Amino acid sequence: xxxxxxxxxxxxxEQSDTILGKLDQATLALESLPQCGxxxxxxxxxxxxxxxxxxxxxxxxxxxVLEAVVHVHWVFDSRCNVTGSLRKKYCxxxxxxxxxxxx
Numbered sequence: 624x625x626x627x628x629x630x631x632x633x634x635x636x637e638q639s640d641t642i643l644g645k646l647d648q649a650t651l652a653l654e655s656l657p658q659c660g661x662x663x664x665x666x667x668x669x670x671x672x673x674x675x676x677x678x679x680x681x682x683x684x685x686x687x688v689l690e691a692v693v694h695v696h697w698v699f700d701s702r703c704n705v706t707g708s709l710r711k712k713y714c715x716x717x718x719x720x721x722x723x724x725x726x
Contacts, residue, residue, distance in 0.1 A: 645679035657688045
């Protein structure tokens, strides 16, 4: 529970519980509306549109819906720049995006 531990280190116990509750609520909302999230702009710019994201401030969850099952792939602090990490994962560290069959 990295998120809970990190929140607890930087906030009071009650705030940590609130953050965890918001993350749980956001994820549970996907059961009824799995396509409700936006395509993450960092991926959309590379023509990778199969992923969606939801926010539970300050945390972002990037997920994918496969055969009516939601798969959460990443959870990270929205205040951090993740563009480089995502580009490295999908483009092999190259500066130019891959547009054909990225996965």
